[in-house]
Amino acid sequence: MMSKIVRTQANILYPLILIFGFYIVAHGHLTPGGGFQGGAVIATGVALVAISFGYGKIKKWIKKTNLxxxxxVGLLSFIIAAFTGIGTSFFCNWLANSGLIFGDTVPYGPNPGYLNTAGLLPIMxxxxGIEVLGGLGVVVMYMLSAAKASEVK
Amino acid sequence: MLYNLPYITVAVVIAIGLYAMLYKRNLIKIVIGLSLIESGVNLFLVSLGYVQGGIAPIYTNAPKTEMVLPTPQALTLTSIVIGVATTAMLLSFCIVIYRHYGTLDSEKVRRLRG
Amino acid sequence: MTGFLDFSTPSGFWDPLRWIIVMIIALLISYYIWKRGNPKHKKGEQIKPFFSGYDAPSPEDAHIRAGNIYWGFITALKRYYAFVKSIHTGNINDYIGWYVGIMALMLIVFLLWGGA
Amino acid sequence: MMWDFLMHNSPALIIAVPLFAAFFTPVIGRFSKKAMYAWVVGAMIFTEFLVLILLYTVYTYGTQIYVFGARPYSMAIPPDSGGIPVRIIFTVDSMSVFMAFIAATVGLAGAIYSVACEKGQSGQEKYYALVLLMIVGMLGMVLTGDMFNFFVFLEINSLASAALVSYRINKGVSVEAAFKYAVVSAIGALMILFAIGILYGEYDALNMAMIASRMQFTTLDKIAMALILVTLAMKCGSIPMHFWVPDGYGKAPGAISAMLVAASQASLYGLFRMCFTVFGLAASHITLGYFLIILGLISMFVGVTMALVQHDIKRLMAYHAVSQTGYMLLGVGVGLATWGTPAFSQYGFAAMEGGIFHIINHAMYKGLLFLTAGAVIYRVGTSDLNKMGGLAHSMKYTTIFFIIGALSIAGIPPFNGYASKLMIYESVYQFNPLLAVIAMIVSILTLASFVKVFHSAFMGPKIYPDVKEVPKSMLAGMAILTFFIILFGIFPQLAITYLVQPAASALANPIGYISRVLGGGP
Amino acid sequence: MRKALMAASLFVLFAALLYVAVNPSDFGAELGDHLVFGEPKYTDMDSYFIHNGQNQTAANNIVTSIVFDYRGFDTLGEASVLFTAVLGVGVVLRMLRGDENDE
Amino acid sequence: MLPFIITTIDALIIYLLLTAGSGDFLYFWSPEEFVMGIFLSIIVGALARNYLCHSKNYRMLNPVRWLKFVVYAIGPFLFAMAKANLDVAYRVITGKIRPGIVKIDPKLNTDFGVTFLANSITLTPGTLSVDVDEDTNVLYVHWINIPEGEEKKEYADIKKVCGSFADWARRVAE
Amino acid sequence: MIDIWFLTALILMIWIALSIIRVAAGPTAADRVVGLDTINTIVVALMIILSVAYNQLIYVDIAIVYALLSFVSTLYIAKYLEGGF
Amino acid sequence: MLWWELVIYIFVAIGLTFNGLGVIGLLRFPDVYTRLHAATKATTFGSIFTSLAVIGWAFAQLISTGNSWNLTLALHTFFAIICLLLTNPVGAHAIARAAHRSGVKPKQAVVDRLEEVKE
Amino acid sequence: MIFEELIQVLLLVGLIITAYLSIRFKDLLACAVSLGAFSFLLSLEFYMLQAPDVAIAEAGIGAGLTTAIFILAIKATHRWEVET
Structure with missing residues (x-):
């Protein structure tokens, strides 16, 4: 558990990092970023609150099983999203340019970027993003538990 | 005129990493060396795709010029995540080895030999 | 004359079925020979082996442990084994060192003679 | 309809099904252990079924390609791309599907075996997920036709194997083994990635066929070749880069040792694929061939002599794995050294056939031997041969399986080891008699060391009176492999005709591979 | 001895890496093709991505369209690597909970 | 429920700040961005509600305080920060320092207040908050140039350490 | 205008290079962390400047990520020095 | 030269100067705490000013060209400033506290109240 | 564009220096700090090479989380390279 100042600031920063990570995830097909980067940012947010509150406290709030x-869940939805294109081929981006959700077309060349495009890509x-968030978060939690165990010893 | 300088950096960084893996006796140092090699390879991949005067391959609000090659960047993304996965696993191995052996010296962590 | 089940090798063929048939015949013959032995013999009635007057060792002692098998062979190749075992240090630096060393060697070899 | 779907999409499904099962395993494992066993074994059986379908398809219709994300799935080259493959392509020729068959079979046996063997351990859902991921790694490595994809699956395979090696935290020793394995394979994978980077920078391609067709064989290519080939030779466990093999194989759980054999052979496949298809058209066959032959010879001899002096049962078998890898390298190396000369049709092709046949035989009998060793350790509780004895009294089936495996590895007819070894001897003898003589000596020493194991573990007085036969699922796992050993032993021509010969000719025909991908040939 | 051999092999490998970076043919020697920073030799695959990626996948970020569409299978494998590593860390560090078991 | 709503709105505001200029809905945002923003904000609200509102203290909801905060930020704070930097420049060039760690008692009660004050102190002249007492909110401040006689006192003079910041902190946060 | 941005970036880069000296020399670990922190702050400024220099506004996102995440590694090191997890 | 260009130049100059002073202070000062003074305050201030220059440039572009993405640039830069302001002082505080707890004594200190409390 | 290249030269020299530092120290914590600095500079180099996606990934994963994991591992084991 770090000092009061760090804890309060972590509380303020945590939703900020989270929403920024989700922004990166959601705009992966428009701006730099995407699932990995956004997930890593969110996992870093988890690491931030974990270090500022200490493992003894955080393990009750952020459960390893949940992560x-x-x-x-992220991996399953990823593979299912990939599997929906099996009619033509595995990983076929059938949703792009189809007019459905995320199915708008983009004009060729530089443009301001439209969120409702790119088919399966935002879903993936x-x-x-969820997968990387869980994975890296749980790695950090495991490592913290190891560090804590060495502390106890 | 940036003559192949990134590639030279890659060579030096990989050599430093290999040096650490060959000569350092601490296991965490070895993992650090591995991490350095991985970073060097990532830098190599990214600099392969660089085109002089190009911009990032993103069409959002982009000026109209040449673009750098996108494939190495995609490969590097994959490689970075693989690298962090490897590092995490090796470090957890180090922790368990330390708990059982009480040391991280590679001259002492060798019960398996012969 | 290789049939479907025959296994053609570079200089002939090999038919496991015939081999098995021959084996079975040989087993039958040996069974026949075994059958012709003394039927009255029973376990425990035989004469104890004579070890210069000592008692015969118990089965536990007579069982040769794994570390002692091929003692002669290993002793004959003592210098070879000393060398080979000195290579297997179990040190992770050496593992990587061998890998890098072979890679360096192969780099030289392929650079010199690799091309067609 | 369903049949067509399975036939067309089997290359993708082979990867997708175990992956899906692996991702779902921790979820199921939280609710019920029994459901998890059924789920894992069912997924493995389904994968095996898909592999058999793919085997049939490839044997009937020739090399299959599957392009991920293309419309339709068989369009390797988009019409507007000017003749370059842009997507990830699975190129499944006979050699790939042959290796996939091995991986799936050994994986199935290992999964069934694990059900009983790992019952007392904690963290089982992680164990099974890792087993499935390891199988995915092997299958992906052998099926893919893309360099970077190969690297990714190599990493999956290495990491999953390393995690599984450390599964039994046996006073830290298994973790030490896993650490060594993980470090060595990680640095190897990075070197492969560096080589892929070089190839990409030169040719702007990642597809193996594309790289092979554009290969100009400059000095950079030679560097890349050295990096890739040495790394894969290290990964398949050839001496003098074999040090991780006894550690890793020796300390892994029983089923994992068996699967590690198949994992090494996936790397061996990679080595052959790189030698023949990617660099084969440009590089010097003589140099590559002698590279493989010399590695094979050293591996055979040093491996078996080191095995003779071991007294840890699994470490001994691990050294035998090194030694047997030498046979495959020798056989295929002789084929590679004579490739393109008249000698190839005389005996070189037969040597390749022998080497490739030895791959499947080795996977089966070494897998069986590791499973029996695991069974012995499961009941006895130690892996030291000095402390064993008299197990034949109480573990009859295990003994029988062990005898079959030992006779097979020693090359005693009518088991399958004899068949492949015979091919290797006869063809290598024509290449150079000395090599064949060394191979025979190694075979004799192999027999000797297994006599040692048999004598000290199974014969002699009963030391452990309360040892029982192992549970049925472990026996079932062994029985699957025994079935294939006896099948390939008694009907070797069956394997040669349907599995080995197509595989060898596919390997020896890189032009066909390239033209299949790039759209020229069938 | 051991360290000297290691140094020699490290030197050879470093020389090879430097060869990749700096080619002697820049200074007049005839040693074949090499990589030039900033000027890739072939660009056909990547220019296909740059010119058609935006239309085919309707994504502005070509890197994302490669990562998830053209080479999406790599991404699946890479996510599996992360999953594997997490499981591996969990398997290894489960001894910290106290249920250590010997063979 | 209130923490959830606060966090959601907070996240939504930040999201809209980040995506402004994307379309013509409400002059700034496209409808898709809005929908996506609400969706993601709800997720963030569910995940982070116990952190942002950890102290269960909703004083900062009052708009008057925001106004005070803005006034503070562009008034005394910016001025003090510029002064701080000139001060640091002076110290860097001349090397005249007389450092020490002193204790101040700002008499603040809330966590947010003391955090606010500590951050302000860190960014302003010659002072750096080193530690904070968990119970009494007493701040330990590293002071780069202690005036003569100040080191004798148990509690340093709060006006000399941080000017009017403690008052501002009380005004904004309590 | 572009040249000004690049010149600014170059000067900032020189400051970064000077900060590396502190990372190399700093007698205690805390000194090195201070050097790291300085590098991070300046790199954020450098990234913002460069995004204008390249005329690519989307690059500013990287600066934000950098500013948010560099803090975390600093905190971890501080936590180590402080002791207790 | 337009007036806004002048403003931008001035901002950039201020930012560079203070960043440089911070770095020099980082190199010159004797111990961790004083170095932290220089590193935190001066570099934060300098970075804010260079970023403000970017914001000014963005607004100038917005007015002259009317492209709405300049607004996005300004807002993102503003957000980066906020992040810097939120993270930097806390990082400095954490380092100072950690340094004190790990036993680094302030050099040339005339008084150390925290040391007295720790006993 | 001489400035841009000078920046890159400085950056690459800095990369080499930090890489060397990260294996030089006997204090593993200092090594981790140097590795963090290396990763951050590498992220900047990716940025300069027009790879913003990779730069974000490196800043988040390589620099943030890897440093954290290294420090936790050092905490769980031993701080100094040579154990006394």
């Missing part, structure tokens, strides 16, 4: 479940971005 693992997030990881499994979101899935991978």
């Amino acid at each position: 693992t479940a997030a990881e499994a 971005n979101l899935a991978v």
Whole structure:
């Protein structure tokens, strides 16, 4: 547990990092970023609150099982999203330019960027974002528990 | 005129990493060396795709000029995540080895030999 | 004359079925020979082996442990084994060192003679 | 309809099904252990079924390609791209599907075996997920036709293997083994990635066929070749880069040792694929061939002599794995050294056939031997041969399986080891008699060391009176591999005709591979 | 001895890496093609991505369209690597909870 | 429920700040961005509600305080920061320092207030907050140039350490 | 105008290079961390400047990520020095 | 030269100067705490000013060309400034506290109240 | 564009220096700090090479989380390279 100032600031920064990570995830097909980067940012947010509150406290709030479940859910939705294109081929981006959700077309060349495009890509971005968030978060939590155990010893 | 300088950096960084892996006896130092090699390879991949005067391959609000090659960047993304996965696993191995052996010296962590 | 089940090798063929048939015949013959032995013999009635007057060792002692098998062979190749075992240090630096060393060697070899 | 779907999409499904199962395993494992066993074994059986379908397809219709994300799935080259493949392509020729068959079979046996063997351990859902991921790694490595994809699956394979090696935290020793394995394979994978970077920078391609067709074989290519080939030779465990093999194989759980054999052979496949397809058209066959032959010879001899003096049962078998890898390298190396000369059709092709046949035989019998060793350790509780004895009294089936495996590895007819070894001897003898003689001596020493194991573990007085036969699922795992050993032993021509010969000719025909991908040939 | 051999092999490898970076043919020697920073030799695959990626996948970020569409399978494998590593860390560090078991 | 709503709105504001200029809905935002923003903000609200509102203290909801905060930020704070930097420049060039760690008692009660004050102190002349007492909110401040006689006192003079910041902190945060 | 931005960036880069000296020399670990912190802050400024220099506004996102995340590694090191997890 | 260009130049100059002073202070000062003074205050201030220059440039572009993405640039830069302001002092505080707890004594200190409390 | 290249030269020299520092120290914590500095500079180099996606990934994963994991591992083991 770090000092009061760090804890309060972490509390303020945590939603900020989270929303920024989700911004990066959601705009993966428009701006630099995407599932991995956004997930890593969010996982760093988890690491931030974990270090500022200490493992003894944080393990009650952020459960490892929940993070693992997030990881499994993200991977499953990723592979299912990839699987929906099996009619033509695995990983076929059938949703792009189809007019459905995320199905708008983009004009060729530089443009300001439209969120409602790119078909399966935003969905996969979101899935991978959740997966990376869970995965890296749980790695940090495991490492923290190891550090804590060495402290106790 | 930036004559192949990134590639030279890559060579030096990989050599430093290999030096650490060959000569350092601390296991965490070895992992640091591995991490350095991985960073060097990433830098190599990215600089392969660089085109003189190009911009990032993103069409959002981009000026109209040449673009750098996108494939190496995609490969590097994959490689970075693989690198952090490897590093995390190796470090957890180090922790368990330290708990059982009480040391991280590679001259002492060798019960398996012969 | 290689049939479907025959296994053609570079200089002939090999038919496992015939081999098995021959083996079975040989087993039958040996069984026949074994059958012709003394049927009255029973376990425990035989004469104890004579070890210069000492008692015969118990089965536990007579069982040769794994570390002692091929003692002669290993002793004959003592210098070879000393060399080979000195290579297997179990040190992670050496593992990487061998890998890098072979890679350096192969780099030289391929650079010199690699091309067609 | 369903059949067509499975046939067309089987290369993708082979990867997708175990991956999906692996991602779902921790979720199921939280609710019920039994459901998890059924789920894992079911997924493995389904994968095996898909591999068999793919085997049939490839044997009937020739090399299959599957392009991920293309419309339709078979369009390797988009019409507007000017003749370059842009997507990830699975190129499944006979050699790939042959290796996939091995990986799936050994994986199935290992999964069934694990059900009983790992019952007492904690963290089982992680164990099974890792097993499935490791199988995915092997299958992906052998099926893919893309360099970077190969690297990714190599990493999956290495990391999953390393995690599984450390699964039994046996006073830290297994973690030490896993650490060594992980470090060595990680640096190897990075070197492969560097080589891929070089190739990409030169040719702007990642597809193996594309790289092979554009290969100009400059000095950079030679550097890349050295990096890739040495790394893969290290990964398949050839001496003098084999040091991780006894550690890793020796300390892994029983089923994992068996699967590590298949994992090494996936690397061996990579080595052959790189030698023949990617660099084969440009590089010097003589140099590459002698590279493989010399590695094979050293591996055979040093491996078996080191095995003779071991007294840890799994470490001994691990050294035998090194030694047997030498046979494959020798056989294929002789084929590579004579490739393109008249001698190739005389005996070189037969040597390749022998080497490739030895791959499947080795996977089966070494897998079986590791499983029996695991069974012995499961009951006895130690892996030291000096402390064992008299197990034949109480573990009859295990003994029988062990005898079959030992006779097979020693090359005693009518088991399958004899068949492949015979091919290797006869063809290598024509290449150079000395090599064949060394191979035979190694075979004799192999027999000797297994006599040692048999004598000290199974014969002799009963030391452990309360040892029982192992549970049924472990026996079932062994029985699957035994079935294939006896099948390939008694009907070797079956394997040669349907599996080995197509594989060898696919390997020896890189032009066909390239033209299949780039759209020229069938 | 051991350290000297290691140094020699490290030197050879470093020389090879430097060869990749700096080619002697820049200084007049005839040693074949090499990589030039900033001027890739072939660019056909990447120019295909740059010119068609935006239309085919409707994404402005070509890197994302490669990562998730053209080479999406790599991404699946890479996510599996992360999953594997997490499982591996969990398997290794489960001894910290106290349920250590010997063979 | 209130923490959730606060966090959601907070996240939504930041999201809209980040995506401004994307379209013509409300002059700035396209409708898709809005929908996506609300969706993601709800997720963030669910995840982070116990952190942002950790102290269960909703004083900062009062708009008057925001106004005071803005006034503070562009008034005394910016001025003090510029002064601080000139001060640091002076110290860097001349090397005249007389450092020490002193204790001040700002008499603040809330966590947010003391955080606010500590950050202000860190960014302004010659002072750096080193530690904080968990119970009494007493701040330990590293002071780069202690005036003569100040080191004798148990509690340093708060006016000399941080000017009017403590008052501002009380005005904004309590 | 572009040249000004690049010149600014170059000067900032020189400051970064000077800060590396502190990372190399700093007698205690805390000194090195201070050097790291300085590098991070200046790099954020450098990234913002460069995004204008390249005329690519989307690059500013990287600066934000950098500013948010460099803080975390600093905190971890501080936590180590402080002791207790 | 337009007036806004002048403003931008001035901002850039201020930013560079203070960043440089911070770095020099980082190199010159004797111990961790004084170095932190220089590193935190001066570099934060300098970075804010260079960023303000960018914001000014963005607004000038917005007015002269009317492209709405200049607004986005300004807002993102503003957000980066906020992040810097939120993270930097806390980082400095954490380092100072950690340094004190790990036993680094302030050099040339005339008084150390925290040391007295710790006993 | 001489300035841009000078920036890159300085950056690459800095990369080499930090890489060397990160294996030089006997204090593993200092090594981790140097590795963090290396990663941050590498992220800047990716930025300069027009790879913003990779730069974000390196800043987040390589620099933030890897440093954190290294420090936690050092905490769980031993701080000094040579154990006394």
